[in-house]
Amino acid sequence: MAHDASLPNADRIVRAQTAARAAGLDALLITPGADLRYLTGYEALPLERLTCLAVPAEGEPFLVVPLLEQPAAEASPVGALDLEIIPWRETEDPYALLASRLPRGIARVGLDNHMFAEKVLGFRSALPGVEQALAGGVLGELRVRKSAAEVAALLEAAEAIDKVHSAMEEWLRPGRTEREVGRDIADAIIASGHVRVDFVIVASGPNGASPHAEVSDRVIQPGEPVVVDIGGTMPSGYCSDSTRNYCLGARPPARYEALYEVLLHAQKEQCDAVAPGVTAEQLDAVGRDLIAKAGYGEFFIHRTGHGIGLETHEEPYIVAGSPLRLEPGMAFSVEPGIYLPGEFGARIEDIAVCTEEGGERLNLTSRDLRVLPV
Ligand code: ZN
Ligand code: ZN
Secondary structure, three states: OOOOOOOOHHHHHHHHHOOOOOOOOOOOEEEEOOOHHHHHHOOOOOOOOOOOEEOOOOOEEEEEEHHHHHHHHHHOOHHHHEEEEEEEEEOOOHHHHHHHOOOOOEEEEEEEOOHHHHHHHHHHHHOOEEEEEEEEEHHHHHHOOOOOOHHHHHHHHHHHHHHHHHOOOHHOOOOHHHHHHHHHHHHHHHHOOOOOOEEEEEEHHHHHOOOOOOOOOEOOOOOOEEEEEEEEOOOOOEOOEEEEEEEEEEOHHHHHHHHHHHHHHHEEEEHOOOOOOOOOOHHHHHHHHHHHOOOOHOOOOOOOEEEOOOOOOOOEEEEEOOOOOOOOOEEEEOOOOOEEOEEEEEOOEEEEEOOOOOOOOOOOOOOOOEEOOO
């Protein structure tokens, strides 16, 4: 089912203009990426040729595209927006072209945070004397609170990745390598409705002690705990991300079971603590304190979570030291982990959304350690 979450929405550009003015930016310059998709619905290719949305704080926005990308731009949701498309030919200077169309007297521009350096410098030459700043703060502020349609798109993504976790026994078996299992999981991520596999972590035994281990040629053994952290991007552009823990054929070592009980309790308490007004650092502490009290404090080596939407990692970050207050519509992962170097590790991850009443978990597969039959 298609959602309108990533479709053109003139209101988003108007809100971006308002936010730019408030931030003292005379224009926003947005090249292909999540910000462009958020504002226009256009999933443009990040090419060496310049594609750039210009959003003057005062005046009409416009989109500069290579002539050969013009049909793709017009076929995208941009075509339904009241947005002028300005094509440039191979021999033209697109930076000068864009600069010539900006209102006069521009003093400060905001560039999207992921703009290629060659494009940043292209604008520096085309707009001499104009101060460059990051637009990420302005755009992140808009993107951080998801609309109902965006939450529905995240839920659809969560349901798709839950389907993959639910069928894990089809692929995760002792005697296979992490890489073999990972390849099957990647196929299943696509079969579940995603258009792109963003990452597949299958970390068995000691590999599970590294939070960002991906896959290796290690052969998975019976009774070994396995961390499976997977995610992809849906046709809507919204992302999934969920981690579950498995054991094959036999219960894991008692030391692991004890660790898992602590982790599960911490993750559940954190999910239950999601509510408007709670700060990111408070939410982080809910889990960190429980894990520390059980003696594993030094083994929880990363933040609790990250925001998720059109990107897998975006604002808000749930991290110690962040005074950010949760608000309805904020969506983020809750993923505490405990990692014992050389032995094993575990992480439990759900996407949660802050609501008016509290919080809602989008991933609903069981968080218990699943012992799969062999
Ligand atoms: Zn993850
Ligand atoms: Zn995550």
